Amino acid sequence: xxxxxxxxxxxxxxxxIPRRGSRCVKNGDTTIAxxxxxxxxxxxxxxxxxxxxxxxxxxIVHDGCVTCPLHNWVISLETGQAQGADEGGTLSFGVKLDGxxxxxxxxxxx
Amino acid sequence: xxxxxxxxxxxxxxxxxxxxxxxxSPDGFDVTVFNAEPRVNYNRLMLSPVLSGxxxxxxxxxxxxxxxxxxxxxLHKGSKVSRIDRGAKTVTSDNGITASYDTLIxxxxxxxxxxxxxxxDLEGVLTYRDLDDVEKMLCAxxxxxxxxxxxxxxLGLEAAAGLRQQGMEVTVLHLMPSLMERQLDPAxxxxxxxxxxxxxxxxxxxxxxxxxxxxxxxxxxxxxxNGTVIGAAIVVMAVGIRPGIDLAxxxxxxxxxxxxxGDDMQTxxxxxxxxxxxxxHRDQVYGLVAPLYEMAVTIAENLCGNKAAYTGSVTATKxxxxxxxxxxxxxFAEAEDRQEIVLRDATAGVYKRLVLKDNRIIxxxxxxxxxxxxxxxxLLKKQTxxxxxxxxxxxxxxxxxxxxxxxxxxVAALPDDAEICGCNGVCKSKISNAIVGxxxxxxxxVRAHTKASASCGSCTGLxxxxxxxxxxxxxxxxxxxxxxxxxxxxxxxxxxLIVAKQLKTIPAVMQELEWKTSCGCAKCRPxxxxxxxxxxxxxxxxDYQSRFINERVHANIxxxxxxxVVPRMWGGVTSSKELRAIADTVDKFxxxxxxxxxxxxxxxxxxxKEDLPAVWGDLGKAGFVSGQAYAKGLRTxxxxxxxxxxxxxxxDSTGLGIRIEKFMWGSWTPAKVKMAVSGCPRNCxxxxxxxxxxxCVDSGFEIHFAGAAGxxxxxxxxxGMVKTEDEALEHVVALVQMYREQGRYLERIYKWxxxxxxxxxxxxxxxxxxxxxxxxxRFVFSQKFAQVDPWSERVSGKDKHEFQPMATLxxxxxx
Numbered sequence: 062x063x064x065x066x067x068x069x070x071x072x073x074x075x076x077x078i079p080r081r082g083s084r085c086v087k088n089g090d091t092t093i094a095x096x097x098x099x100x101x102x103x104x105x106x107x108x109x110x111x112x113x114x115x116x117x118x119x120x121i122v123h124d125g126c127v128t129c130p131l132h133n134w135v136i137s138l139e140t141g142q143a144q145g146a147d148e149g150g151t152l153s154f155g156v157k158l159d160g161x162x163x164x165x166x167x168x169x170x171x
Numbered sequence: 172x173x174x175x176x177x178x179x180x181x182x183x184x185x186x187x188x189x190x191x192x193x194x195x196s197p198d199g200f201d202v203t204v205f206n207a208e209p210r211v212n213y214n215r216l217m218l219s220p221v222l223s224g225x226x227x228x229x230x231x232x233x234x235x236x237x238x239x240x241x242x243x244x245x246l247h248k249g250s251k252v253s254r255i256d257r258g259a260k261t262v263t264s265d266n267g268i269t270a271s272y273d274t275l276i277x278x279x280x281x282x283x284x285x286x287x288x289x290x291x292d293l294e295g296v297l298t299y300r301d302l303d304d305v306e307k308m309l310c311a312x313x314x315x316x317x318x319x320x321x322x323x324x325x326l327g328l329e330a331a332a333g334l335r336q337q338g339m340e341v342t343v344l345h346l347m348p349s350l351m352e353r354q355l356d357p358a359x360x361x362x363x364x365x366x367x368x369x370x371x372x373x374x375x376x377x378x379x380x381x382x383x384x385x386x387x388x389x390x391x392x393x394x395x396x397n398g399t400v401i402g403a404a405i406v407v408m409a410v411g412i413r414p415g416i417d418l419a420x421x422x423x424x425x426x427x428x429x430x431x432x433g434d435d436m437q438t439x440x441x442x443x444x445x446x447x448x449x450x451x452h453r454d455q456v457y458g459l460v461a462p463l464y465e466m467a468v469t470i471a472e473n474l475c476g477n478k479a480a481y482t483g484s485v486t487a488t489k490x491x492x493x494x495x496x497x498x499x500x501x502x503f504a505e506a507e508d509r510q511e512i513v514l515r516d517a518t519a520g521v522y523k524r525l526v527l528k529d530n531r532i533i534x535x536x537x538x539x540x541x542x543x544x545x546x547x548x549x550l551l552k553k554q555t556x557x558x559x560x561x562x563x564x565x566x567x568x569x570x571x572x573x574x575x576x577x578x579x580x581x582v583a584a585l586p587d588d589a590e591i592c593g594c595n596g597v598c599k600s601k602i603s604n605a606i607v608g609x610x611x612x613x614x615x616x617v618r619a620h621t622k623a624s625a626s627c628g629s630c631t632g633l634x635x636x637x638x639x640x641x642x643x644x645x646x647x648x649x650x651x652x653x654x655x656x657x658x659x660x661x662x663x664x665x666x667x668l669i670v671a672k673q674l675k676t677i678p679a680v681m682q683e684l685e686w687k688t689s690c691g692c693a694k695c696r697p698x699x700x701x702x703x704x705x706x707x708x709x710x711x712x713x714d715y716q717s718r719f720i721n722e723r724v725h726a727n728i729x730x731x732x733x734x735x736v737v738p739r740m741w742g743g744v745t746s747s748k749e750l751r752a753i754a755d756t757v758d759k760f761x762x763x764x765x766x767x768x769x770x771x772x773x774x775x776x777x778x779x780k781e782d783l784p785a786v787w788g789d790l791g792k793a794g795f796v797s798g799q800a801y802a803k804g805l806r807t808x809x810x811x812x813x814x815x816x817x818x819x820x821x822x823d824s825t826g827l828g829i830r831i832e833k834f835m836w837g838s839w840t841p842a843k844v845k846m847a848v849s850g851c852p853r854n855c856x857x858x859x860x861x862x863x864x865x866x867c868v869d870s871g872f873e874i875h876f877a878g879a880a881g882x883x884x885x886x887x888x889x890x891g892m893v894k895t896e897d898e899a900l901e902h903v904v905a906l907v908q909m910y911r912e913q914g915r916y917l918e919r920i921y922k923w924x925x926x927x928x929x930x931x932x933x934x935x936x937x938x939x940x941x942x943x944x945x946x947x948x949r950f951v952f953s954q955k956f957a958q959v960d961p962w963s964e965r966v967s968g969k970d971k972h973e974f975q976p977m978a979t980l981x982x983x984x985x986x
Contacts, residue, residue, distance in 0.1 A: 070980060072977060072978040072980075073977045073978055077972065077977055078972075079972070080716065081690060081716040081717075082716050084972060084976070084977035085976045085977060086976060086977050086978045086980060087976050087978070087979040087980065089980075092976075095977060098690075099689065113730065114732075115732070116728075116732040119720040119723075119728060119732075120693070120720070121692075121693040121696060121697070121716070121717070121719065121720075122716065123688070123690055123691055123692045123696065124688050124689055124690060124692070128692070128693030130719065130720040130721075130728050131728070133693065135693070167980065
């Protein structure tokens with residue numbers, strides 16, 4: 062897999078994900094969490110908190126962040142970076158919309 | 172020999188005068204106060220929050236009985252002075268009390284003006300002036316219907332907002348074309364009218380009332396000059412006040428509109444001062460508190476022989492309706508020689524207007540965003556030349572001097588004599604000096620010593636910043652810990668406002684209470700969700716996305732992302748059939764660990780999320796329901812075997828435990844609730860370290876509460892003894908309901924009850940049968956909506972998306 066190659070895959074519809082919620086996409090051994098914010102922005106992060114690998118898809122989504130269910134780290138949905146005093150980041154994936162359909166870039170995680 | 176000082180009237184102005192007098196001369200005067208109202212001194216500025224339900228009468232008392240006793244003041248409550256004998260230097264009240272004076276202070280305040288309309292004497296025509304009026308309005312509000320408020324000024328609007336919040340339909344009638352025309356220009360008046368319309372209050376301007384229509388001596392409606400009739404259960408007249416001068420006039424003092432005084436506040440009789448809203452000074456009559464306080468200080472100084480003079484006041488006004496920010500000061504009529512600077516942001520609902528004359532501010536109107544009000548007011552009072560900052564003036568203090576300053580710097584930059592508290596006329600240096608000189612370290616201390624922030628409270632933020640400036644890290648504004656970074660409000664304030672303002676959704680709470688983030692955070696959302704579930708059990712729809720994952724999927728997340736499942740075992744009792752079903756489920760789903768819990772149940776650990784619905788399906792077939800081992804709710808009721816088996820057992824502890832668990836399962840609480848019932852004082856089920864525990868004895872049931880055996884270890888407190896199982900259940904349920912209604916989210920019973928006091932819990936649950944029964948009834952009502960097994964719901968398809976991946980991509984597709 063080349064990090065510079067884009068590889069867009071349709072994964073489902075925006076309406077499949079509850080607002081302020083998340084669903085997972087399994088890609089081989091990797092689980093990618095797809096988030097939908099209150100204002101219908103879609104983001105994709107690897108489903109692993111940089112702290113202790115907690116499943117971010119199970120967290121509470123608020124503003125542009127998700128709070129990890131295990132130890133309450135707050136992760137930016139856009140960058141995958143931990144907020145506040147915590148340090149660390151998780152992989153983020155490109156997402157674009159084609160009408161109601163969500164396309165995920167599994168070619169190169171950022 | 173002490174001088175005899177008699178005060179007629181017990182409002183806020185004489186209260187302040189006496190305080191200042193005792194500071195100057197603790198033992199110089201023998202004081203007698205006559206109060207026409209049958210109560211102690213309270214903060215009239217805060218009547219509107221009492222009407223809207225945001226505060227209680229007790230919250231607004233400024234001087235209680237103890238204060239009068241401590242200062243050795245003779246207070247005659249409910250005694251209206253009807254005669255002053257200036258020759259004999261005595262006053263006499265209508266209930267026959269006579270007191271003689273060396274110096275007399277007349278502080279008879281003002282009376283609401285009653286428009287001489289036909290029907291003005293009907294039952295249900297009210298004014299808005301004192302606590303009696305508020306009580307009458309609250310009483311009317313309980314019966315519902317429409318209230319018509321005549322007068323769209325400060326008081327009328329506050330009354331209208333309060334009555335609306337109490338659930339009445341409200342119409343405001345205003346004679347002039349725009350609201351609050353004496354304090355606001357038409358543009359701000361329009362914004363205000365719109366804000367009231369948004370709250371469901373009808374505002375009719377240019378409304379000339381023709382008569383109040385009655386039926387059987389009771390108000391039925393209001394008829395306007397144009398023939399319109401508006402039905403009304405009550406009519407509130409809030410068209411202004413008139414100085415109360417009758418007593419002074421009959422006593423031969425010089426009066427005009429008010430009682431005439433000089434700069435020394437003396438009336439035409441040198442032994443008599445006049446103070447407050449009854450005064451006319453340099454052709455001015457005042458109805459706001461700040462000038463009255465300045466007069467009060469002047470009189471206290473003069474009584475002690477210090478020559479002080481009152482030279483009049485410039486006043487600023489703030490509307491006290493939660494959610495509407497409005498500030499106005501000075502003169503803002505248009506004229507040839509005046510210019511104005513206006514900032515409008517219609518979407519944000521912000522409007523700011525400064526009126527300038529000769530490069531000085533002479534008037535300011537702020538709507539929507541008022542934090543710079545005191546700064547503009549300071550520039551206005553000092554007549555500061557603003558030419559240097561004219562271009563950025565309207566943006567406020569933070570934009571002066573190049574880059575925006577942090578808020579602390581803005582306060583630090585204020586001059587020493589800048590007024591911080593407008594109500595009590597307290598300047599910055601007085602507060603700062605008191606903090607340092609008297610070692611003050613809390614807001615309450617500052618309020619006690621300087622009065623700053625002690626009246627309407629709108630300067631609280633500034634006072635707290637001064638505390639931070641003076642004390643640095645040492646200042647801990649623990650008085651109210653905000654819920655989270657999204658709001659300044661503490662849990663208790665939020666809970667009270669949810670009820671007072673009838674907020675029934677999370678967006679409504681965030682909108683009305685001015686949340687700083689667009690959709691909250693992981694701290695406040697679960698808390699708000701709980702408060703709404705608790706307060707509106709039948710109306711509120713649970714917000715799934717505001718639940719912590721465990722409550723969302725009804726299982727406990729483990730460190731590796733798998734879940735654990737705990738089926739309910741009523742009272743810790745199980746059977747071979749249940750155990751067999753558990754064993755089969757474990758085998759079928761290859762569940763790696765089975766563990767007995769401390770709450771007498773069985774925990775199945777390591778279940779993949781996708782398998783949860785199928786696991787629940789199998790357990791459900793054997794009759795299991797969710798044990799809610801994940802919930803901020805009722806967890807377990809641990810029992811011992813009691814009279815069924817135990818040779819020491821005194822009661823059927825197992826049966827009672829099962830009965831309590833079956834009655835209370837499914838209820839949400841601020842934090843988890845664990846219970847136990849022991850059959851005898853040997854206490855095998857360890858009831859004395861539970862949130863609620865029962866110890867059975869021969870003569871009945873001893874109820875315990877507020878134990879802990881986690882982060883903290885604490886034995887229980889005894890609530891009391893009851894004789895029957897039915898009573899035990901009623902008391903336990905009522906206690907939990909009281910906690911549900913008052914607890915802060917994530918606050919366990921032992922912390923909540925320590926905060927409010929164990930005796931208070933005993934008083935409400937043990938001693939007050941009516942209260943207990945009401946709590947019990949409310950719990951029973953909420954259970955109608957709570958006792959639904961979440962597992963069977965999900966087995967039949969609810970929240971299906973939660974347990975399935977959205978898509979599974981093959982590796983080929985990824986290449």
